Amino acid sequence: MERFELLVKSARLPDGRTVDLAVKDGKIARLAPSVEGEAEYVVNADGKLLFPSFVNAHTHLSMTLFRGIGADLPLMDWLQKVIWPLEQRFVSPEFVYDGALLGIxxxxxxxxxxxxxxxxxEESVARACEETGVRGALGVGILDFPTKVASSADEYLEKVRRFASKFKNSPYVMPVVAPHAPYTCSPETLRRTRELADELGLYLHIHLSETENEVKQILSKYGKRPVELLDEIGFLDERVIAAHVVWTDEREREILRERKVSVAHCPESNLKLGSGVAPVPDYLKRGINVCLGTDGAASNDNLNLLEEASTCAKLHKGYLKDPTALTAPQVLKMATENGFKALGLKAGRIEEGYEADFILINPDVPEMQPLYDPVAQLIYSATSEAVDTVVCKGKVLMEKREVKVLDEEEVFKKARAWREKILRAL
Amino acid sequence: MERFELLVKSARLPDGRTVDLAVKDGKIARLAPSVEGEAEYVVNADGKLLFPSFVNAHTHLSMTLFRGIGADLPLMDWLQKVIWPLEQRFVSPEFVYDGALLGIxxxxxxxxxxxxxxxxxEESVARACEETGVRGALGVGILDFPTKVASSADEYLEKVRRFASKFKNSPYVMPVVAPHAPYTCSPETLRRTRELADELGLYLHIHLSETENEVKQILSKYGKRPVELLDEIGFLDERVIAAHVVWTDEREREILRERKVSVAHCPESNLKLGSGVAPVPDYLKRGINVCLGTDGAASNDNLNLLEEASTCAKLHKGYLKDPTALTAPQVLKMATENGFKALGLKAGRIEEGYEADFILINPDVPEMQPLYDPVAQLIYSATSEAVDTVVCKGKVLMEKREVKVLDEEEVFKKARAWREKILRAL
Incomplete structure (x- = not known):
């Protein structure tokens, strides 16, 4: 009798086949109409739909504790008068840990x-990942000005080095190097982050061309546009995940394609902050790897990647006045496989040999009925209430919407305690 | 001891006050920190947030049975090759009734x-409303070509007359006159629908300027734009709800304002079908009553007005590159009070004397935590899973997410039966 960590019985693939799925070493070991064996844990899917799990390719998880503060303000007022003073006052290892748990x-x-x-x-976020069994690709934001965590480029880079060394063997934490953006890091700092990433074999995560204004700023300061600047200093390759990338010209798009940069598209944040609409259908046509992110919950205002996928799928059709601009299968791939690929993980497909990161979708909710096209209905119709079961690396994080790795009431209690403190400061 | 139909204890208003709410004759009779009395039914809100319920100001409810079919097709292919042949074959009183129950x-x-x-x-939809206790403002679509329900303008109008007479005293059904659109009804037919509405004291519901193409069509046929055409024949007044209204010029917007027409904005349908983005912030600035609709679930692909509100709030900021373009309180009003107002109902506010149509929102879900700004977080963060309790005309339709007026499994069973039939035809 073969032994598995997890056996999922009678799940339905979007193409209509009913399968069993067995997990060994955190990977999908068997996928067949019937899999027999002993398993540490058995999930009876009972016809629920089996999809890869989602990847949130750009966020600031702990900012969830600021969600809802300063809604509808102009961007610079929101940042300068609300968020930065709050961060200055409240952000601590404890705040980041509690915020990460709420976000997770x-x-x-x-x-x-x-x-x-x-x-x-980010050590606090790392702890939250290891305790819950959710994967985090984590990087402290590196800036050319002092913050609570460091006061010089040297110090930031030393922090990254220590973080990377501490978590290099973690099953859940993937350290990354995260220079904040070309308008907050000098070319020299950016070059050094690139070198460190090369030395340690890490991925890079950066904000890029989110607003038209920052592009103008870079252009006037350096005489070139942000993507060109990054390319010139050798920053760009297939291990770079650039968030937003709303404002690019033809030449920049070609550079992104040639260098195999991944783009983390954050449509709802870009809309809500008035940044604009990224040319995603164009990126995809060029073959650029576009994934999806929610950005922080303070500017979205949630971490719901399924909602993000739905907005993404509809937005570009409307913006381009073309109902065929993006298809549901394309957006599903952006929300799943492309995100894992951006970080070099063999996951995001329901196939043997892939990481056992998947979800079960309950078709017996009003929005999924009648069920004609599971992919289209997941992307266009479903809300997250249809997400029944979530598995990461073969471990069941949620089953029948009951989260097994966190005490919800405890998490809310902590969130409420932070709220009390923060409200007194507003 | 005063007697009430319903007593809601310890609900929280968005401004932080905790209140009891008592219902008499389907209206909010008392709203106070503490209301004593005997009630046929008591809901312990236990601090949940009290909001007006939502109004879906434009839909084709029974098309829910076609949801997910023909996703991502060009509009005309979707209509001509998929939807119209399916409607021709399947739409019947029974189909409409079963679809309405799923939609409700x-x-x-x-x-x-x-x-x-x-x-x-629409008699089938009316039956579904009366059986469940949801309010429907219902009108058979009037066209200048024959359909299953009528073959001439005379016949359509006679149908409306009979429907109106049958349901004029219904507590849940509000008959309306619904000429389909200026590009499918002649000016003469439109004039006759207006006359009938005047005679019977009914509201009018029409599709208007949804696509750029239909505006061009009207312009070339009649030498004027659709809103001008309708105004010239005396069609427009405060009892008209015009759906979509994406493509209007300055003069048309002024006409809409002067005539006090209500606009049912359907942002997700307009995006998904590639129709464009309606100039809603401009309409609101002029003082036009803009409400929200989902359109049919076959082109959205759900009937979730909370999601529609969230998309609406974000979309216009991004489209205008202005994060202050629409605020959460404005969008909440569009989703609630403005919809009731469009149909002349005194509802959509939590105030004594208003209709007892309201919801309780559970703040103890991840997306609502921490709770700083109930309105902003309802609009930007929440999914419908936070909708805990729904009350219409003082009757509890759902409590703790358990629907009390429908058997979900029965509804799904019927939806699955239609699916089997329809799949054989595809």
């Missing part, structure tokens, strides 16, 4: 098993 | 208590 709870409940994070005190 | 189930679960519908066999 929301990620699990909306079907996400991997997120790409940039913030302060 | 989804409406209730996403917090909606009133919808404005245009389709065939």
């Amino acid at each position: 709870l929301e990620l699990i409940k909306s079907g996400c098993t991997l997120f790409l994070d940039m913030y302060f005190f | 189930l989804e409406l209730i679960k996403s917090g909606c208590t009133l919808f404005l519908d245009m389709y065939f066999f």
Whole structure:
């Protein structure tokens, strides 16, 4: 009798086949109409739909504790008058840990098993990942000005080095190097982050061309556009995940394609902050690897990647006045496989040999009925209430919408305690 | 001891006050920190947030049975090759009834208590409303070509007359006159629908300027744009709800304002079908009453007005590159009060004397935590899973997410039976 860590019985693939799925060493070991064996844990899928889990390719998880503050303000007022003073006052290792747990709870409940994070005190986020069994690709934001965590490029880079060394063997944490953006890091700092990433074999995560204004700023300062600048200093390759990338010209798009950069598209944040609409259908046509992110919950205002996928699928059709501009299967791939690929993980497909990161979708909810086209209905119709079961690396994080790795009430209690403190400061 | 139909204890208003709410004759009779009395039914809100319920101001409810078919096709292929042949073959009183029940189930679960519908066999939709206790403003779609329900303008108008007479005293059904659109009804037919509405004291529901192409068509046929055409024949007044209204010029917008026409904005359908983005912030600045609709679930692909509100709030900021373009309170009003107002109902506010149509939102879900700004977080963060309790006309339709007026499994069983039939035809 073969032994498995997890056996999922009677799941339905989008193409209609009913399968059993068995996990060994955190990977999909067997996928067949019937798999027999002993398993440490058995999930009876009972006809629920089997999809890869989602990847949130750009977020600032702990900012979830600021969600809802300063809604509808102009961007610079929101940042300068609200968010930065709050961060200055409240962000600490404890704040980041509690915020990460709240964020992870929301990620699990909306079907996400991997997120790409940039913030302060990433060791706290790492701890939350290891305790819950969610994958985090984590990098402290590196800036050319002092913050709570470091006061010079040397110090930031030393922090990254220590973080990378501490978590290099973690099953859940993937350290990354995260220079904040070309308008907050000098070319010299960017070059040094690239060198460190090469030395340590790490991926790079950066904000890029989110607003038209920052592009103008870079252009006037350096005489070239942001993507060109990054390319000139040798920053760009297939291990770079660039968030937003709303404002690019033809030449920049070609550079992104040639260098195999991954783009983390954050449509809802770009809309809500008034940044614009990224030319995603064009990127995809060129063969650029576009994935999806929610950005922080303070500017979205949630971490729901399924909702992000739905917005993405509809937005570009409307913006280009072309109902065929993006298809549901394309957007599903962006939300799953492309995100894992951006970080070099063999995951995001329901196939033997792939990481066992997947979800079960309950078709017996009003929005999924009647069920004609599981992919289209997941992307266009479903809300996260349809996400029934979430598995990461073969471990069941949620089953029948009950989160097994966190005590929801405890997480809310902590969130409420932070709220009390923060409200007194507003 | 005062007697009430319903007493809601310890609900929280968005401004932080905790209140009891008592219902008499389907209206909010008392709203105070503490209301004593005997009630036929008591809901312990236990601190949940009290909001007006949502209004879906434009839909084709029974098309829910076609949801997910023909995703991502060009509009005309989708209509001509997929939807119209399916309608021709399957739409019947029974189909419309079963589709309406599925739609109503989804409406209730996403917090909606009133919808404005245009389709065939509206008597079936009316029956579904009366059986479940959801409000429907219902009108058979009137066209200048024969369909299953009528073959001439005379016949359509006679149908409306009979429907109006049959349901004029219904507590849940509000008959409306629903000429399909200026490009499918002649000016003469439109004039006759207006006359009938005047005679019977009914509201009018029409599709208007959804696509750029139909505006061009009208312009070349009649030498004027659609809103001008309608105004010239005396069609427009405060009892007209015009759906979509994406393509208007300055003069048309002024006409809409002067005539006090209500606009049912359907942002997700307009995006998904590639129709464009309606100039909603401009309409609101002029003082036009803009409400929200989902359109049919075959082109959205759900009936979730909360999701529609979230998309609406974000979309216009991004489209205008202005994060202050629409605020959460404005969009909440569009989703609630403005919809009721469009149909002349005193509802959509939590105030004594208003209709008892309201919802309770559970703040103890991840997306609502921490709770700083209930309105912003309802609009930007929540999914419909936060909708805990739904009350229409003082009757509890759902409590703790359990729908009390429908058997979900029965509704799904019927949806699956239609699916089997329809799949054989595809």
